[in-house]
Amino acid sequence: MNVIVCVKAVPDPKEICKIRIDPATKTLLRCDVPLVINPLDKNALEAALLLKEGRGASVTVISMGPPPAETIVKECMALGADRGILLSDRAFGGADAFATAYTLAGAIVKAGEYDLILCGMASSDGATEWVGPQIATFLGIPAVTMVRKFESQEGAAWRVLADWQNGYRRVEVRLPALLTITRDLNRPRALSFSGILKSRKKTIEQWGREFLDLPSEALGAKGSPTIVSEMSTVRNRRDVKMLRGTIEEKADQLVGLLAESGVL
Amino acid sequence: MIDFSFTDEQEMFRKASREFAETRVAPFIPEMEKTGKVPPGLVQALADAEMLAITIPEEYGGLGLGYVARMIALEEISRISVATGMMLQVFALGIDPFVRFGSKEQKEFYLPKLARGERLATVAVTEPTGGSDPTGLRTTYFKNGTDYILTGRKCFITNAHIADTVTILAKDENDPKAFSAFIAEKGAEGFSATHEEHKVGMRGCNTGELSLEKCKVPATALLGQEGKGLRVSMSAIGDVGRGGMVGCAIGLQTACLEASVKFANERILYGKPISALQTIQNKLADMKIDLEAGRLLAYRAAALHDKGERSSNEFAVAKYFTTEAAQRAAKMAVDIHGGYGCMEEYAVSRFIRDAFVLGPSAGTSDIMKVIVARWVIG
Ligand SMILES: Cc1cc2nc3c(=O)[nH]c(=O)nc-3n(C[C@H](O)[C@H](O)[C@H](O)COP(=O)(O)OP(=O)(O)OC[C@H]3O[C@@H](n4cnc5c(N)ncnc54)[C@H](O)[C@@H]3O)c2cc1C
Numbered sequence: 001m002n003v004i005v006c007v008k009a010v011p012d013p014k015e016i017c018k019i020r021i022d023p024a025t026k027t028l029l030r031c032d033v034p035l036v037i038n039p040l041d042k043n044a045l046e047a048a049l050l051l052k053e054g055r056g057a058s059v060t061v062i063s064m065g066p067p068p069a070e071t072i073v074k075e076c077m078a079l080g081a082d083r084g085i086l087l088s089d090r091a092f093g094g095a096d097a098f099a100t101a102y103t104l105a106g107a108i109v110k111a112g113e114y115d116l117i118l119c120g121m122a123s124s125d126g127a128t129e130w131v132g133p134q135i136a137t138f139l140g141i142p143a144v145t146m147v148r149k150f151e152s153q154e155g156a157a158w159r160v161l162a163d164w165q166n167g168y169r170r171v172e173v174r175l176p177a178l179l180t181i182t183r184d185l186n187r188p189r190a191l192s193f194s195g196i197l198k199s200r201k202k203t204i205e206q207w208g209r210e211f212l213d214l215p216s217e218a219l220g221a222k223g224s225p226t227i228v229s230e231m232s233t234v235r236n237r238r239d240v241k242m243l244r245g246t247i248e249e250k251a252d253q254l255v256g257l258l259a260e261s262g263v264l
Numbered sequence: 265m266i267d268f269s270f271t272d273e274q275e276m277f278r279k280a281s282r283e284f285a286e287t288r289v290a291p292f293i294p295e296m297e298k299t300g301k302v303p304p305g306l307v308q309a310l311a312d313a314e315m316l317a318i319t320i321p322e323e324y325g326g327l328g329l330g331y332v333a334r335m336i337a338l339e340e341i342s343r344i345s346v347a348t349g350m351m352l353q354v355f356a357l358g359i360d361p362f363v364r365f366g367s368k369e370q371k372e373f374y375l376p377k378l379a380r381g382e383r384l385a386t387v388a389v390t391e392p393t394g395g396s397d398p399t400g401l402r403t404t405y406f407k408n409g410t411d412y413i414l415t416g417r418k419c420f421i422t423n424a425h426i427a428d429t430v431t432i433l434a435k436d437e438n439d440p441k442a443f444s445a446f447i448a449e450k451g452a453e454g455f456s457a458t459h460e461e462h463k464v465g466m467r468g469c470n471t472g473e474l475s476l477e478k479c480k481v482p483a484t485a486l487l488g489q490e491g492k493g494l495r496v497s498m499s500a501i502g503d504v505g506r507g508g509m510v511g512c513a514i515g516l517q518t519a520c521l522e523a524s525v526k527f528a529n530e531r532i533l534y535g536k537p538i539s540a541l542q543t544i545q546n547k548l549a550d551m552k553i554d555l556e557a558g559r560l561l562a563y564r565a566a567a568l569h570d571k572g573e574r575s576s577n578e579f580a581v582a583k584y585f586t587t588e589a590a591q592r593a594a595k596m597a598v599d600i601h602g603g604y605g606c607m608e609e610y611a612v613s614r615f616i617r618d619a620f621v622l623g624p625s626a627g628t629s630d631i632m633k634v635i636v637a638r639w640v641i642g
Contacts, residue, residue, distance in 0.1 A: 193313075194327060
């Protein structure tokens, strides 16, 4: 069984308060915030590693990102992935979810046969939730988003439980398929010293546009149909409102205010 | 040009250690502070995370890593809990005599178990007669057939009550100039852990006394050559012990600085965060300068050791500087917190208690200066 996991390098969400927006380019300025594996991609990788341990699956990690993203691919190898591929090329720069999915789909085809593709449900910085399903569309395979549990993993059709608004869906899906994973699926393992040492021998494949043989106009900023028109920092400030009247009146007003603001 | 950067692999060791410290060690701190006892779950967590295996050679089930990797792990763990850093550093201190002086049989028997944490180790040199002068110790041994009989008392021994395997330094009853190192096993006849100390800081890291009352150990318990025991124990303390204290100290320095920056940015006085006040900035800058200097000394000594060069003098410099700097940092951190710094809800109140325990362990600052002076005078 071959499992492919798509991972993204994101600025560490724990240090997100340091990040600033560049008003001119409408992009995020990383401001020395270290890159980490997108948290939900860790759940996707964990699911793949459990398949490796349970049924000998081979796990390939693919990441598209700038050269420093190599460190997170290395980390995936130290966690137990067998093969790591970094898609890095100027031509890929400025890609939106669509162009990213197109590039990743191209790389997946190049990487060889696969039975399962796992993605995190969303990235902590972009948060569109589109890349996974779009990859599936490019590859012409089914996708199930927001998977929280594998119920049956036997045969060609798996049964999974996936979030749906306030409840869940039970879905049967024929492999090869793409699943996007939520944090409820598992608890990602910790990086270990011996895992790091074992990954010494593993090398990371670096693929560019030429190797993927994809048309430049479909990649990066050129291949991106969406444009960020505005970006602003949300400032949370405390607002003070004094309530007047008897205790009953105040309670009524409070309930009204809470309902108005959507808390109740 | 000297390359001061860490390798990608070392950065991953740091990441792994930090994650471990923040998720697995931190939850034990309240219990450790309250009871002063070692939580068994913590020792298991250290073993599961392979923290006991770092310096053990691969052929004996260890990771075969050097002092830089160990320094990284200790720094990150001590950033969260100095008590845990101390416990871990002394486990490695207890392992070192086996790695450097153990016979093939001793290595094969002990090291794999020590690597997995099935056995825990320590070294017992200090006695009530004074830790600075180990030759003044009074624990004696004599040969009885093929066995040795040990009698005496050890104090201030880290991990005394939890260690299974203790390297004991003792003096020949008939030749006060001959010292030998022996392995004493928990449960051996006449061997027991007695008084448990209540330290002001590093609570939850065990320190206590060991009693040897005609404790009988077999000839196979001798570590290294008979009469050459000072080398066995002092080389462990010189590099592993001092290096370990340095790791604890730079971790604590980092914790003090981080807590201070956070508080200074959040505490509003005169309508502004106090980090805008020059006197506060001055303290933060002092802490940062000490930390940068301390880390350079620490990692230089560790890197020298990993290159196979002599490093005990460099570790003495680093031990002096970083443990003193950690005490300065802890005082400044408490000062920056104002009254809150005296309250137990704030971690800096723990940091200042921990900082003072760093001083005497593995040799006092005075003794570090004695070593450094000997180094310069030649
Ligand atoms: C938390 C903790 C853990 C420890 N763990 C261990 C352990 O695991 N194993 C172990 O064997 N020991 C351990 N020790 C003991 C430690 O090594 C000794 O406390 C230390 O060596 C000092 O010895 P002492 O306490 O007897 O002080 P003393 O040696 O009595 O020193 C008293 C004072 O005299 C000063 N002094 C001594 N000699 C000189 C000199 N030549 N020049 C100038 N000043 C001098 C000292 O600096 C100090 O100020 C531990 C200590 C502590 C606090």
